Amino acid sequence: MPATPSWPERDAAVVWHGFTQMAGYADSAIVVERAEGHELVDVDGRRYLDAISSLWVNTLGHRVAELDDALRAQLDLVAHSTMLGHGNRVVVELAEALARVVPVDRPHVLFASDGAPAVEQALKIAFQYWANTGIEGRTTYLAFGDAYHGDTVGSLSVGAGGFGTDLFDPLRFPVVRAPGFADPHWLAVAGALVAEHAGRLAAVIVEPLVQAAAGMRMAPPEAFVALAGMCREADVLLVLDEVATGFGRTGTLFAAERCGVRPDLLCLGKGLTAGYLPMSATVASGRVFDAFLAPDLGPRTLSHGHSYGGNALAAAVALRHIGLLAERDVLANVAARSAQLRSLLDSRVMPLPSVAEVRLCGLMGGVELSPPAGGDGGRWGRRVCAAAVARGVLLRPLGAVVVLMPPLTITAGEIERIVDVLVEAVTEVVGDA
Numbered sequence: 420m421p422a423t424p425s426w427p428e429r430d431a432a433v434v435w436h437g438f439t440q441m442a443g444y445a446d447s448a449i450v451v452e453r454a455e456g457h458e459l460v461d462v463d464g465r466r467y468l469d470a471i472s473s474l475w476v477n478t479l480g481h482r483v484a485e486l487d488d489a490l491r492a493q494l495d496l497v498a499h500s501t502m503l504g505h506g507n508r509v510v511v512e513l514a515e516a517l518a519r520v521v522p523v524d525r526p527h528v529l530f531a532s533d534g535a536p537a538v539e540q541a542l543k544i545a546f547q548y549w550a551n552t553g554i555e556g557r558t559t560y561l562a563f564g565d566a567y568h569g570d571t572v573g574s575l576s577v578g579a580g581g582f583g584t585d586l587f588d589p590l591r592f593p594v595v596r597a598p599g600f601a602d603p604h605w606l607a608v609a610g611a612l613v614a615e616h617a618g619r620l621a622a623v624i625v626e627p628l629v630q631a632a633a634g635m636r637m638a639p640p641e642a643f644v645a646l647a648g649m650c651r652e653a654d655v656l657l658v659l660d661e662v663a664t665g666f667g668r669t670g671t672l673f674a675a676e677r678c679g680v681r682p683d684l685l686c687l688g689k690g691l692t693a694g695y696l697p698m699s700a701t702v703a704s705g706r707v708f709d710a711f712l713a714p715d716l717g718p719r720t721l722s723h724g725h726s727y728g729g730n731a732l733a734a735a736v737a738l739r740h741i742g743l744l745a746e747r748d749v750l751a752n753v754a755a756r757s758a759q760l761r762s763l764l765d766s767r768v769m770p771l772p773s774v775a776e777v778r779l780c781g782l783m784g785g786v787e788l789s790p791p792a793g794g795d796g797g798r799w800g801r802r803v804c805a806a807a808v809a810r811g812v813l814l815r816p817l818g819a820v821v822v823l824m825p826p827l828t829i830t831a832g833e834i835e836r837i838v839d840v841l842v843e844a845v846t847e848v849v850g851d852a
Contacts, residue, residue, distance in 0.1 A: 530700050559592075562595070565579050756825075785820040
């Protein structure tokens, strides 16, 4: 009798996983069956602390009773109805709730599914804004080194590359590129470029506070105050990509609040539905939105929209999630657990000889490994995360950086467990080396 294939083998036979080399996938894959609180449980009953929040989307843990109830209640009403030319009550209620909290003047919300489409929408809106106002030549963007804005063609173009995207360079449109946050002169260079190219810039797009996919590269809040001032002076739109930083990750509901900045366009995703359903949003200021108003369905109309944009089920969960963030005082826990994690990383992880740097903002953290001369940092990152997974803590690297992105409701004991396992995993990999 042939052996019954394992779940990873069955998976690999029919599923194609993104950012994953499928040739060796089944050798180390986890196949999740269920979840409880902050833990995932695989098909064999093994538990893993979800220290990456299921790729940065889970905010309150899994199977949150209030969110489950909101989803079930919406099922009794309607699962989805089109937002093209018509509305849906719960989507209106969600947009109203977002309008009360987003740092955008007179906001209007265009919904999509994931972060990259939210960025794509922002790019198209910024481009058409200038056409609608009769100003010619505003057809390019200023973006930053090390930036990551998604993997659709437009978001790839304003992103800085990496993650195997060089292959698609022929598809990407050119942009004006300032240095990333790791360069001490990034802000000064960006300011000079905004002034030089103002007449052809549709917008500046930036990730406020943290370039997450760059390995948690960070910049101080005051830098973004200055950048926003440069954009105002040059009359260039400012797009803040808060797909990763939004909904409490940095310690305030939005990173823009810490920076004291109110953008023209704000991109949201990941944590919007607490990790339940795919939903993202592009929030436009009144100034931008007004430029699209006209008496008929003509050239001023935004000819853009997705079939499932503004999905009612996702909206119901997102609406309840926004309420829970306040009801549970989640931001207070973020502050406390961030301070605890900072202390533990400084005292226990940073002294390890194989660690080059520790970076943390709220509950967005990165531990940069320092492999031996000629060593493959990316391979070290993968090995450390594999050793952590073997100990029941789910981590995922960005090259040589081990990312720490636990749920916002993580407990003090779970923070200690993450650090304990990280120290053990790094020590094991270094010892093997």
